[in-house]
Amino acid sequence: xxxxxxxxxxxxxxxxxxxxxxxxxxxxxxxxxxxxxxxxxxxxxxxxxxxxxxxxxxxxxxxxxxxxxxxxxxxxxxxxxxxxxxxxxxxxxxxxxxxxxxxxxxxxxxxxxxxxxxxxxxxxxxxxxxxxxxxxxxxxxxxxxxxxxxxxxxxxxxxxxxxxxxxxxxxxxxxxxxxxxxxxxxxxxxxxxxxxxxxxxxxxxxxxxxxxxxxxxxxxxxxxxxxxxxxxxxxxxxxxxxxxxxxxxxxxxxxxxxxxxxxxxxxxxxxxxxxxxxxxxxxxxxxxxxxxxxxxxxxxxxxxxxxxxxxxxxxxxxxxxxxxxxxxxxxxxxxxxxxxxxxxxxxxxxxxxxxxxxxxxxxxxxxxxxxxxxxxxxxxxxxxxxxxxxxxxxxxxxxxxxxxxxxxxxxxxxxxxxxxxxxxxxxxxxxxxxxxxxxxxxxxxxxxxxxxxxxxxxxxxxxxxxxxxxxxxxxxxxxxxxxxxxxxxx
Amino acid sequence: xxxxxxxxxxxxxxxxxxxxxxxxxxxxxxxxxxxxxxxxxxxxxxxxxxxxxxxxxxxxxxxxxxxxxxxxxxxxxxxxxxxxxxxxxxxxxxxxxxxxxxxxxxxxxxxxxxxxxxxxxxxxxxxxxxxxxxxxxxxxxxxxxxxxxxxxxxxxxxxxxxxxxxxxxxxxxxxxxxxxxxxxxxxxxxxxxxxxxxxxxxxxxxxxxxxxxxxxxxxxxxxxxxxxxxxxxxxxxxxxxxxxxxxxxx
Ligand SMILES: Nc1ncnc2c1ncn2[C@@H]1O[C@H](COP(=O)(O)OP(=O)(O)O)[C@@H](O)[C@H]1O
Ligand SMILES: [Mg+2]
Numbered sequence: 001x002x003x004x005x006x007x008x009x010x011x012x013x014x015x016x017x018x019x020x021x022x023x024x025x026x027x028x029x030x031x032x033x034x035x036x037x038x039x040x041x042x043x044x045x046x047x048x049x050x051x052x053x054x055x056x057x058x059x060x061x062x063x064x065x066x067x068x069x070x071x072x073x074x075x076x077x078x079x080x081x082x083x084x085x086x087x088x089x090x091x092x093x094x095x096x097x098x099x100x101x102x103x104x105x106x107x108x109x110x111x112x113x114x115x116x117x118x119x120x121x122x123x124x125x126x127x128x129x130x131x132x133x134x135x136x137x138x139x140x141x142x143x144x145x146x147x148x149x150x151x152x153x154x155x156x157x158x159x160x161x162x163x164x165x166x167x168x169x170x171x172x173x174x175x176x177x178x179x180x181x182x183x184x185x186x187x188x189x190x191x192x193x194x195x196x197x198x199x200x201x202x203x204x205x206x207x208x209x210x211x212x213x214x215x216x217x218x219x220x221x222x223x224x225x226x227x228x229x230x231x232x233x234x235x236x237x238x239x240x241x242x243x244x245x246x247x248x249x250x251x252x253x254x255x256x257x258x259x260x261x262x263x264x265x266x267x268x269x270x271x272x273x274x275x276x277x278x279x280x281x282x283x284x285x286x287x288x289x290x291x292x293x294x295x296x297x298x299x300x301x302x303x304x305x306x307x308x309x310x311x312x313x314x315x316x317x318x319x320x321x322x323x324x325x326x327x328x329x330x331x332x333x334x335x336x337x338x339x340x341x342x343x344x345x346x347x348x349x350x351x352x353x354x355x356x357x358x359x360x361x362x363x364x365x366x367x368x369x370x371x372x373x374x375x376x377x378x379x380x381x382x383x384x385x386x387x388x389x390x391x392x393x394x395x396x397x398x399x400x401x402x403x404x405x406x407x408x409x410x411x412x413x414x415x416x417x418x419x420x421x422x423x424x425x426x427x428x429x430x431x432x433x434x435x436x437x438x439x440x441x442x443x444x445x446x447x448x449x450x451x452x453x454x455x456x457x458x459x460x461x462x463x464x465x466x467x468x469x470x471x472x473x474x475x476x477x478x479x480x481x482x483x484x485x486x487x488x489x490x
Numbered sequence: 491x492x493x494x495x496x497x498x499x500x501x502x503x504x505x506x507x508x509x510x511x512x513x514x515x516x517x518x519x520x521x522x523x524x525x526x527x528x529x530x531x532x533x534x535x536x537x538x539x540x541x542x543x544x545x546x547x548x549x550x551x552x553x554x555x556x557x558x559x560x561x562x563x564x565x566x567x568x569x570x571x572x573x574x575x576x577x578x579x580x581x582x583x584x585x586x587x588x589x590x591x592x593x594x595x596x597x598x599x600x601x602x603x604x605x606x607x608x609x610x611x612x613x614x615x616x617x618x619x620x621x622x623x624x625x626x627x628x629x630x631x632x633x634x635x636x637x638x639x640x641x642x643x644x645x646x647x648x649x650x651x652x653x654x655x656x657x658x659x660x661x662x663x664x665x666x667x668x669x670x671x672x673x674x675x676x677x678x679x680x681x682x683x684x685x686x687x688x689x690x691x692x693x694x695x696x697x698x699x700x701x702x703x704x705x706x707x708x709x710x711x712x713x714x715x716x717x718x719x720x721x722x723x724x725x726x727x728x729x730x731x732x733x734x735x736x737x738x739x740x
Contacts, residue, residue: 437541437542438578439579441540441541441578442574442577442580443580444561444566445539445540445562445565445566445574446566446588446592446595446596446648446652447566447592447595447596447599447652448563448592449563449595449599452591452595456580456583456588456591457583459582460580460581460582460583460631462582463582463583464582
């Protein structure tokens with residue numbers, strides 16, 4: 001008993017004071033004045049030299065947002081966000097203008113180095129074999145400061161650039177797809193994002209192309225009191241394949257920071273998109289102060305027949321997570337997958353899950369969710385699986401496992417299942433377990449200390465999901481699980 | 491050298507060990523026999539530092555060090571190893587991964603570098619082959635879905651890899667057929683050395699045909715009630731434990 005109690009104390013103590021990425025980059029940034037109105041939106045749009053249609057799109061979203069109310073159905077509690085008390089645009093001053101790597105502020109590059117991002121092309125070229133290279137589109141607060149490997153990707157016909165650039169350079173593609181997966185009025189946060197989104201990634205993989213490298217964005221929230229509103233749009237044309245990695249960190253702050261991103265994926269006939277996220281934003285300190293509020297809308301549309309979209313996520317950070325990466329299985333025989341590890345500790349509140357919307361014939365989906373709650377955290381899995389009238393032979397398998405560490409945390413599972421077609425078969429399995437005293441003792445008797453034992457057992461618990469991650473991320477994720485659950489290990 | 495003096499231990503308010511005295515010198519093998527419920531497993535858990543037990547009296551020292559001051563992991567680092575009567579399942583953790591984590595944890599505790607992976611793999615393969623542990627089994631999560639025999643072989647594999655100086659084997663023979671018993675016993679016998687002590691806990695004499703002890707003790711109702719040579723085991727096999735159970739421990 002005592003052994004486990006000590007572990008609980010350690011886990012509680014890990015706190016987040018240890019948050020490894022809690023540093024602030026001292027760089028002058030250009031801020032929009034606080035508050036939100038049409039002028040701010042015009043300011044953002046002008047900063048990005050956007051065409052008129054884009055500004056109109058934003059303004060339209062803003063007018064609709066003003067009529068909407070913040071949703072309250074999620075199992076998360078937080079003080080009311082004052083949307084007038086936020087900056088909606090922040091850019092490092094030096095990041096304006098052309099974005100070739102040599103012109104990037106060395107302080108920024110240094111920040112990325114601290115984050116472990118191999119941004120500098122030379123470093124990447126020197127260190128990593130070509131087939132393992134990752135193209136990085138780094139988002140520093142609101143502006144994408146550098147994109148590596150652009151040229152090589154261009155040779156393959158792949159477009160990978162900040163979305164602000166895509167709006168200027170590929171307006172037809174953007175116009176054709178933006179807002180078609182997550183409509184402007186989808187939900188409160190998505191509508192807000194549509195009005196004020198600052199930057200994010202744009203990816204287009206042409207017909208039949210297998211993207212020659214993993215694409216990656218590192219998100220980082222630096223500026224105080226800024227909302228971060230990325231917008232990502234990935235289009236995989238017929239028969240193409242892309243694997244996209246998203247990593248997130250944010251510095252430690254007292255105040256809470258708001259993050260409301262929108263990610264849209266479109267897979268056309270026979271295309272496959274694999275989207276992996278490792279998120280370790282600042283979760284708040286030991287008392288539950290500070291941390292990121294993460295309200296994200298992520299959705300993939302299997303628009304073509306035989307297409308496939310897989311979401312894999314490892315969530316360890318944020319004070320509040322509200323996130324449901326979803327798949328619309330529109331094309332016949334399309335496949336949606338969701339693999340998730342959500343770790344909550346301290347006072348974190350996680351309400352996450354997925355939606356699998358079966359519209360086409362013979363569509364199938366698979367959900368593997370692993371929730372780990374420690375400290376005083378609350379971890380909710382919320383999953384919706386539905387079959388439309390025409391979704392003949394729709395199949396879903398859901399496995400939802402929760403692991404509790406200590407007795408002051410909570411794990412909740414909220415499945416919504418809805419079938420309008422009699423041939424649909426949905427299976428749902430759920431388990432809740434604890435690390436048992438016997439397991440702890442067994443590991444300790446073999447010489448592992450308590451932290452090592454917890455990390456080992458938790459890594460075993462999440463193995464099915466870790467195996468879905470690309471190699472580079474799997475290693476990082478395992479380390480991260482260690483960091484977020486260990487006490488004193490530096 | 492292990493010295494247990496007047497050891498009393500309670501669990502949930504019940505006194506299970508009621509004054510155990512035992513000295514095991516380097517190189518010696520002691521068998522502890524006794525009827526079910528006499529406190530054999532309790533003794534093994536108390537020796538390895540399981541938290542559920544309250545030590546109300548007595549002492550345990552190993553090589554002069556007070557073991558009651560140390561946690562289970564520190565006792566492991568001090569050279570103690572318990573082969574469990576009922577090995578615990580660790581879902582999702584491949585046996586190979588577990589072995590590596592345990593070995594490196596102990597090396598770290600002793601101030602040694604991690605063992606390089608190729609060297610480790612080679613070592614495990616050798617030891618596993620001796621115990622008939624297949625590579626396939628090494629990939630499976632530890633003890634999950636293992637048969638009784640597989641579990642016991644996996645315990646002995648851990649023991650031979652970690653090279654403890656004090657081995658406690660709790661009913662390692664239970665659940666083994668005769669061939670498995672031979673393989674496991676050979677594995678244990680390989681580890682016999684002048685520096686290494688063993689406490690072999692068993693209900694039945696047959697294990698002691700394979701692992702021949704220097705001393706045999708009978709534990710009854712939480713006390714050692716008789717000590718003798720290996721012939722004591724044969725005597726018990728013939729007459730059963732009835733004499734000791736009735737005796738109300740003198
Ligand atoms: N957690 C416990 N609570 C109460 N009694 C226990 C507990 N664990 C073991 N015992 C009792 O202690 C006695 C000794 O058990 P054990 O050490 O497992 O015996 P053995 O291994 O010799 O068969 C038994 O009577 C058993 O019922
Ligand atoms: Mg027993």
